[in-house]
Amino acid sequence: MGPAQGQHAQHDSGHDEHSKDGVEHVLTLGPVTGRRQTLLMTSLLNASPVNVMEVLRGERDERPIANTKAASGLRALLEDGIFEQLGPAPRDPPLTIRASSLHASEHTYDLSLTALGQVRGLLVTQALRLLSVRHEMDNAFDEALLAWRADVGSNELTSYVDQLESDEWARLRTDVTAHCVTLKRSLGPLSSRWLPRTSLRAHQRLAGGSVVLRDVIDLMVGTTTSDQASVALLDVTTSPLGEGAERVMRYHALIQTLRSSTVPLRTSMFSTATGELWCSDVDDELLTRAVDDVLGALRAMAAIP
Amino acid sequence: MSQLTHRRLSPHILNRLIDEAPRDTLTLTDDHRRSLTARFRAVASTDHRRLDAWMVERAGQPYDTFRWSPATARRVIGNAALRRSRHDPTLTRFDAVALEVSDQLLRAVAGYSRPGSLASWLAQSSPSVVGLVSAEAANWATQLGEAAQGLEHAWSVAASDAYYDVARARTTLRGRRDLIIPRGLSRVLLRVRAGAPGKSAGPGLRADLTIDALAEPTGLAASRVIGLWPEAGVVLSVDGTMEDLRAGARDLVRTAAAFQRYRLAKAA
Incomplete structure (x- = not known):
């Protein structure tokens, strides 16, 4: 499977999407419609075009030998790049980079970053966690909400949800339910032998703690102890896949490599808004580009006074 | 030194x-x-x-007041699941987690759990919270199992x-x-x-x-x-x-x- 190959029904022709990413997939709310008058709409497909797990696992015989040598080189590249940008002086507080730091573009406005969008994303993530343990969800919204509250206790977002008006509440319920239906249809069977892990956090300190890379991987399958590369990463988003999606996919692969010293087999992103799956095999080039992405994001952050 | x-x-x-x-x-x-x-x-x-x-x-x-949550329950269940799957190699860690959770629930139903214990908290929780506990415990068991698996x-x-x-x-x-x-x-x-x-x-x-x-x-x-x-x-x-x-x-x-x-x- 080529890099960033779209799996949406409309993209069956399979031609290279690189050049079109910026045009087709970016959610650009230009001057025609004001931002406040525009809402993200959820479209539900009659049948899911992909089985996410099938794509992620791929052909067992075609898996390469696990690469356990790349991590130190990537770390060195990052350390050198950070030194060039920030110099030797320690930063306190440190500059923190997350997947969302790479997602954003100055020309786009990501609706998933609104409070309602964040809640929707969190609830769909909880639904994914429940699906990963084969929990039968009869009422996706209520069950995801209960799980989320048990997980986080109370915070700003739970208070925000408590204060929602009835119409906003209904919209959230409908929205989350629709996204969960798409997720459930597309995910496919998740064997316990694939060792599924959900919401895995990662934390990497660089440049003596001046820079911190944080990440959360929604779903990881496979093991790092095998001689063959078998780890596949999945990020589930409630937004359509945009130009930042590839950067996020690369970021997940980079952080997983730094964390475990083993290069994952593939990295992917699934949109519950469109049913689209982007999946890339992880190789040296992809990881080097991920380093460039991180340094680019760092450059932008450091430029802000 | x-x-x-x-x-x-x-x-x-x-x-x-x-x-x-x-x-x-x-x-x-x-x-x-x-x-x-x-x-x-x-x-x-x-x-x-x-x-x-x-x-x-x-x-x-001092600690904040302790409360059971999926994050606080994962180590107890995850470790028990890994121990169980080690004794019974036919079990995946994931299945072992499910069995451990079932055991905890059975303990509560049988009246062997004291108030405030993990078993009684699980018994009072909704199925989705129990599901999330299983997901967290599976993460823990897999993580620990991967570390153990590589040991010579x-x-x-x-x-x-x-x-x-x-x-x-x-x-x-x-x-x-x-x-x-x-x-x-x-x-x-x-x-x-x-x-x-x-x-x-x-x-x-x-x-x-x-x-x-x-x-x-x-x-x-x-x-x-x-x-x-x-x-x-x-x-x-x-x-x-x-x-x-x-x-x-x-x-x-x-x-x-x-x-x-x-x-x-x-x-x-």
Whole structure:
């Protein structure tokens, strides 16, 4: 499977999407419609075009030998790049980079970053966690909400949800339910032998703690102890896949490599808004580009006074 | 001199750390225990106090009120699941987690659980919360299982944490341990932690080392305690030397004193 190959029904022709990413997939709310008058709409497909797990696992015989040598080189590249940008002086507080730091573009406005969008994303993530343990969800919204509250206790977002008006509440319920239906249809069977892990956090300190890379991987399958590369990463988003999606996919692969010293087999992103799956095999080039992405994001952050 | 080894997580690093553990074994004597007891008794307390490595790392700051959550339940269920799947290789870790959760629920239904226990909390929780607990426990069991799977030495999942009640000092010490790797006459301990190690991670490991030795009836100390932070991909270790054991005991007494100060300040 080529890099960033779209799996949406409309993209069956399979031609290279690189050049079109910026045009087709970016959610650009230009001057025609004001931002406040525009809402993200959820479209539900009659049948899911992909089985996410099938794509992620791929052909067992075609898996390469696990690469356990790349991590130190990537770390060195990052350390050198950070030194060039920030110099030797320690930063306190440190500059923190997350997947969302790479997602954003100055020309786009990501609706998933609104409070309602964040809640929707969190609830769909909880639904994914429940699906990963084969929990039968009869009422996706209520069950995801209960799980989320048990997980986080109370915070700003739970208070925000408590204060929602009835119409906003209904919209959230409908929205989350629709996204969960798409997720459930597309995910496919998740064997316990694939060792599924959900919401895995990662934390990497660089440049003596001046820079911190944080990440959360929604779903990881496979093991790092095998001689063959078998780890596949999945990020589930409630937004359509945009130009930042590839950067996020690369970021997940980079952080997983730094964390475990083993290069994952593939990295992917699934949109519950469109049913689209982007999946890339992880190789040296992809990881080097991920380093460039991180340094680019760092450059932008450091430029802000 | 007290030594803290810092390594990045890589496929063979745990084996290397176990192989390089000191061969000499150390034993805490009755004199050591008496001396420690006297120091704890000098820090007067009206209430019973429980100290562990986490409190040492937080310089005696008391815990927030404990509540069960998927995150607090994962270690208990995850470790039990890994132990179960080790005894029955036909079980996947995931299936073992499901069985452990079922056992907890059965315990509650049968009336064998006390109020506030994990079993009674699970029994009162909705199925989706139980599902999330299973997901967290599966993460933990897989993480620990991956660490154990690469070991070239025999290993077992610790049946429980190490507890030591300091006589007449109203103090209970709790040392965390996840895997036990027998090594000659002694053993190497492995504990898995969430997040990233802070500056006080070393003292935390030393506290676990000391408590484990105290909890051992013979006083035999582990030859090394390895701390694994999978989220950060970092491995730290301290050796079971007398310097480290003394440093661990000193930190625990200091923590008791700091904890007492916090309590008095709160009461005032």
